[in-house]
Amino acid sequence: MFIETETTPNPATLKFLPGQQVMPAGTRDFRDEIDAAASPLAGALFDLGDVTGVFFGRDFVSVSAAQGTDWSALKPQVVAILLDHFVSQAPLFNAPDANGIAVPAEDEDFGDDPAHADIIVQIKELIETRVRPAVAGDGGDIIYRGFREGVVYLTMQGACAGCPSSTATLKNGIESLLKHYVPEVSEVRAA
Secondary structure, eight states, X not given: OOOEEEEOSSTTEEEEEOSSOSOSSSOEEEOSHHHHTTOHHHHHHHTTSSEEEEEEOSSOEEEEEOTTOOHHHHHHXXXXXXXXXXXXXXXXXXXXXXXXXXXXXXXXXXXXXXXXXXXXXXXXXXXXXXXXXXXXXXXXXXXXXXXXXXXXXXXXXXXXXXOXXXXXXXXXXXXXXXXXXXXXXXXXXXX
C-alpha cells in the first residue's frame, strides 16, 4: 500500500490519500483529543503530540499540526499510523460511536428563512455540486448552516478551517458563485 501526500492551501495541514475509501458517506472533523476518542485512527494521530486537527473525507485524511511543527519529522509518523490502520483493516470508529460517522451538528444553528425554500434548494445544490468537490480537493469540507435575509451561513472544516485563504475563498469564490446563480444571495458568512 502506498499513501500519497498533498499540500493544501493551509500550510499547517497536509492531505493524505490512502488510495481507498476512508468514509463511506459524509465527513468527520476532529478538533481535539476529546473528539478523537470516537476513532482509534484519529486518537492515534493526536497521540503524536503535534497534531491539532484530523479530518476524514471520502478518500482522504487531512492532518493539521501545531504552528512551527516540522512536517519532515511528523509526516513519516502520520504515514506509518495510516499504513498500520488501513493494512490491518481496523475500524474507523469505536463501536459505541459508530453512529457518529456523519458530521455532527454545530452548536449554533442559523436556520433557514422558511419563505425561501426554493432558493435554499438552489443554494444547497450549488454547494454540493460545485463548492464541496473543490474544497475536498484542498483537504476540507464546507457545511451549509442556513440562509436568512440574503445571507448564507457556511462552516469550513478540515484543511479549510483556519486556513489563511479561507476568508478569500468564502468571499471571492463561494460568495461570487452563489450571487451569480442565486440573485437573492447578498452575502456569505462563516458560521
